Amino acid sequence: MDILNGLVVFLNFVFIPAAAYGAQLALGALGVTLIYGILRFSNFAHGDTMAFGTAIVILLTWGLQALGVSIFPLPTALLALPLAIALTALLVLGTDRAVYRFYRKQKAAPIIFVMASVGVMFVMNGLTRLLIGVNEQRFDDGARFLIDVRTFREMTGLAEGLALRSTQALTVVLAFAVMVALFWFLNRTRSGKAMRAYSDNEDLALLSGIDPERVVRLTWIIAAGLMVIAGTLYGLDKSFRPFNYFQILLPIFAAAIVGGLGNPLGAIAGGFLVAFSEVAVTYPWVRVVGYIAPWYDPGQGNLMQLLGTEYKFAVSFVILIVVLLFKPTGLFRGKSV
Amino acid sequence: MATNRQAAASSPWRAPIVLAILAVLFVLEGTVRNGMFSGSWNTALAILNMGLISAIVALGVNMQWGYAGLFNVGVVGFLAVGGLAPVLVSLPPVEGAWDAGGPRLILSLLVGLGVLAAAKIVYTRWRKGWLVALVLIAGFFLFRHLFDPAVVAIEANNPARHGNIGGLGMPILTSWLVGGLFAAAAAWAIGKVALGLRSDYLAIATLGIGEIIVAVLRNEEWLARGVMNVTSIPRPVAYEIDLQRNPDFAEFAAGWGLPVAEASGIWVKLSYMSLFLVVLLAIMLLAELALKSPWGRMMRAIRDNETAAEAMGKNVTGRHLQVFILGSAVIGIAGAMMVTLDGLLAPTSYNPLRYTFLIWVMVIVGGSGNNWGAVLGAVLIWFLWIKAEVWGPALIGLLTGPMADGPLKAHLLESAPHMRFIAMGAVLLLVLRFAPRGLVPER
Numbered sequence: 001m002d003i004l005n006g007l008v009v010f011l012n013f014v015f016i017p018a019a020a021y022g023a024q025l026a027l028g029a030l031g032v033t034l035i036y037g038i039l040r041f042s043n044f045a046h047g048d049t050m051a052f053g054t055a056i057v058i059l060l061t062w063g064l065q066a067l068g069v070s071i072f073p074l075p076t077a078l079l080a081l082p083l084a085i086a087l088t089a090l091l092v093l094g095t096d097r098a099v100y101r102f103y104r105k106q107k108a109a110p111i112i113f114v115m116a117s118v119g120v121m122f123v124m125n126g127l128t129r130l131l132i133g134v135n136e137q138r139f140d141d142g143a144r145f146l147i148d149v150r151t152f153r154e155m156t157g158l159a160e161g162l163a164l165r166s167t168q169a170l171t172v173v174l175a176f177a178v179m180v181a182l183f184w185f186l187n188r189t190r191s192g193k194a195m196r197a198y199s200d201n202e203d204l205a206l207l208s209g210i211d212p213e214r215v216v217r218l219t220w221i222i223a224a225g226l227m228v229i230a231g232t233l234y235g236l237d238k239s240f241r242p243f244n245y246f247q248i249l250l251p252i253f254a255a256a257i258v259g260g261l262g263n264p265l266g267a268i269a270g271g272f273l274v275a276f277s278e279v280a281v282t283y284p285w286v287r288v289v290g291y292i293a294p295w296y297d298p299g300q301g302n303l304m305q306l307l308g309t310e311y312k313f314a315v316s317f318v319i320l321i322v323v324l325l326f327k328p329t330g331l332f333r334g335k336s337v
Numbered sequence: 338m339a340t341n342r343q344a345a346a347s348s349p350w351r352a353p354i355v356l357a358i359l360a361v362l363f364v365l366e367g368t369v370r371n372g373m374f375s376g377s378w379n380t381a382l383a384i385l386n387m388g389l390i391s392a393i394v395a396l397g398v399n400m401q402w403g404y405a406g407l408f409n410v411g412v413v414g415f416l417a418v419g420g421l422a423p424v425l426v427s428l429p430p431v432e433g434a435w436d437a438g439g440p441r442l443i444l445s446l447l448v449g450l451g452v453l454a455a456a457k458i459v460y461t462r463w464r465k466g467w468l469v470a471l472v473l474i475a476g477f478f479l480f481r482h483l484f485d486p487a488v489v490a491i492e493a494n495n496p497a498r499h500g501n502i503g504g505l506g507m508p509i510l511t512s513w514l515v516g517g518l519f520a521a522a523a524a525w526a527i528g529k530v531a532l533g534l535r536s537d538y539l540a541i542a543t544l545g546i547g548e549i550i551v552a553v554l555r556n557e558e559w560l561a562r563g564v565m566n567v568t569s570i571p572r573p574v575a576y577e578i579d580l581q582r583n584p585d586f587a588e589f590a591a592g593w594g595l596p597v598a599e600a601s602g603i604w605v606k607l608s609y610m611s612l613f614l615v616v617l618l619a620i621m622l623l624a625e626l627a628l629k630s631p632w633g634r635m636m637r638a639i640r641d642n643e644t645a646a647e648a649m650g651k652n653v654t655g656r657h658l659q660v661f662i663l664g665s666a667v668i669g670i671a672g673a674m675m676v677t678l679d680g681l682l683a684p685t686s687y688n689p690l691r692y693t694f695l696i697w698v699m700v701i702v703g704g705s706g707n708n709w710g711a712v713l714g715a716v717l718i719w720f721l722w723i724k725a726e727v728w729g730p731a732l733i734g735l736l737t738g739p740m741a742d743g744p745l746k747a748h749l750l751e752s753a754p755h756m757r758f759i760a761m762g763a764v765l766l767l768v769l770r771f772a773p774r775g776l777v778p779e780r
Contacts, residue, residue, distance in 0.1 A: 042537040044540070044544075114537055119765035126762060246689070306477075311552060313549060328534050
């Protein structure tokens with residue numbers, strides 16, 4: 001029984017939150033890695049564009065709610081997603097046209113692109129502030145729990161409860177569906193193959209008659225979709241605060257680099273790796289240990305927490321540093337250094 | 338760098354013209370009172386002082402970007418770590434804090450460093466990943482075993498007023514140098530890891546170190562009281578209240594026809610300004626001499642063509658590390674100066690948008706690669722950034738004047754302050770595209 005209780009605590013506080021967070025990071029890292037693969041720069045505006053897309057989703061959700069539209073038990077935000085993706089895609093295509101295309105024509109150094117993306121980040125940040133302000137917004141509705149603590153206790157008779165929030169389940173399911181669709185697109189369709197070819201070798205792709213501008217446009221549209229979905233899921237799961245979307249940039253980059261920049265499969269693995277390490281390192285293990293090893297007394301006030309929650313970003317940073325030190329191309333083969 | 342930035346020559350009058358424009362702007366701010374300017378010398382000098390500090394930060398960033406093409410996205414972190422120096426060096430010692438856990442704390446920090454060094458030695462000697470991991474994990478628990486009780490003891494020491502380790506009680510000006518050293522140490526650690534790899538990696542790694550330094554300042558209460566802030570940092574200049582009590586000063590103020598309160602504020606700000614100018618000019622002199630020396634020519638050669646420079650036998654990664662450390666040290670000095678000026682270390686105020694990216698706008702607009710450009714750009718952008726807070730809403734108010742009152746108008750008026758971000762982003766993008774050499778281009 002004790003082992004089971006320990007397992008339930010572990011699932012409830014470590015596994016489920018980390019899986020949901022990992023799915024969100026993976027979607028974000030997929031976007032970063034795709035842009036890196038095709039456009040060959042690290043997009044610093046990624047987090048703030050996610051925030052912008054999510055802000056549109058929130059506004060649309062509020063509009064739908066005011067109209068009385070609802071798809072209970074699912075959150076209304078899902079209905080708002082397609083339009084928000086379309087709007088964000090238009091915006092990023094516009095940014096590409098206005099900003100990045102010029103440097104692409106010039107064949108500017110990657111660092112110039114990075115710098116331009118910082119300018120875009122500033123603008124996106126301002127746009128998000130203009131749209132929705134800097135305060136925290138909640139926009140989740142629909143059923144709150146798939147399994148709540150009480151039902152779980154009554155069902156199993158265990159002392160510990162397990163809660164599975166519907167947003168968490170939704171995150172994992174939706175993220176999985178998106179990933180399957182993306183891989184199907186990349187591996188099975190003509191356009192997807194063109195994208196991979198372009199990413200592998202630009203010159204050869206040009207020789208085979210692939211239109212580079214079309215590949216770039218496709219990339220931005222897909223990236224916009226990934227950004228809005230990742231941002232919305234993150235917002236539904238945690239709550240929306242624009243600054244958090246700037247901060248999530250670091251774990252997303254860490255995830256993309258761990259997996260190997262430019263490698264979509266690596267981005268997914270990296271997202272989950274970063275999320276699980278972050279949660280595992282900052283979780284106070286004392287209750288789990290109490291069940292699994294009841295003879296061990298950690299002493300009064302010892303939470304058995306390796307690192308305070310405030311330092312969760314340090315975890316992604318350390319992972320990043322370790323990868324840079326020992327395997328700069330990432331765990332899966334990414335683009336060469 | 339693929340782009341060769343030593344393009345066509347530009348007018349030698351650009352820098353003096355920008356300087357003249359700046360002078361006019363500040364005189365207007367000091368003398369004219371209307372919707373656009375405050376007409377107070379106190380405000381004008383306050384903007385100028387912060388502008389001078391920004392100029393020093395911009396000089397540091399310009400060394401990294403302009404000389405070497407390194408993109409540092411963690412400016413805020415280097416500023417913050419420099420700001421720690423006045424607290425640790427110049428505050429009076431906290432009674433009882435050292436006895437509570439000082440030696441144990443120092444020991445734990447030494448052990449922490451020792452563990453990292455041991456891991457490095459183990460790795461170079463045996464190249465076994467698991468052995469390194471073992472050393473690191475055992476070292477981490479040893480470190481926490483020493484560190485945690487020391488922290489608890491220090492934080493329990495008079496927590497309402499102190500709860501931190503306290504300072505050494507040394508003169509505040511020494512802390513500026515120490516701030517530079519702190520930032521240099523952080524830069525060494527991060528540069529060692531991220532330099533020599535793909536250029537984006539340094540950007541991402543500095544983004545991380547920036548966030549982590551700020552998180553440490555926010556959460557380690559034993560260090561600088563965390564979010565409770567450290568106030569009453571000693572000043573290198575006179576206090577307004579002392580000046581106001583001084584009869585000689587009152588007479589002096591009357592001679593200028595100013596109220597004593599206003600005159601004392603101006604006096605203090607002028608003293609700060611002179612100090613900052615001395616530092617700025619000293620760093621400027623050194624930077625210009627370095628840039629014109631063989632070392633400076635080598636740096637620019639590396640920036641313009643790494644492969645060619647490497648073929649000439651230059652150690653590219655080593656030079657990059659050197660200039661990255663130097664630039665960060667300058668940023669750290671500015672960080673210490675900023676905390677001195679504010680008299681306060683408030684970790685929550687270190688916002689990357691304000692401290693990292695605004696500095697970047699300053700450098701790019703001013704003219705990357707040109708020290709004068711960076712300085713003038715910094716003061717100009719800082720002035721505009723502060724004034725945009727006033728001008729933005731005024732502009733929106735003017736534009737929305739004919740609109741009917743309603744939620745849209747209210748929303749626009751309310752969000753006018755956020756326009757600054759869009760404006761700064763747009764300025765950065767426009768300059769980067771249409772005038773990539775900036776206001777005062779590199780010679």
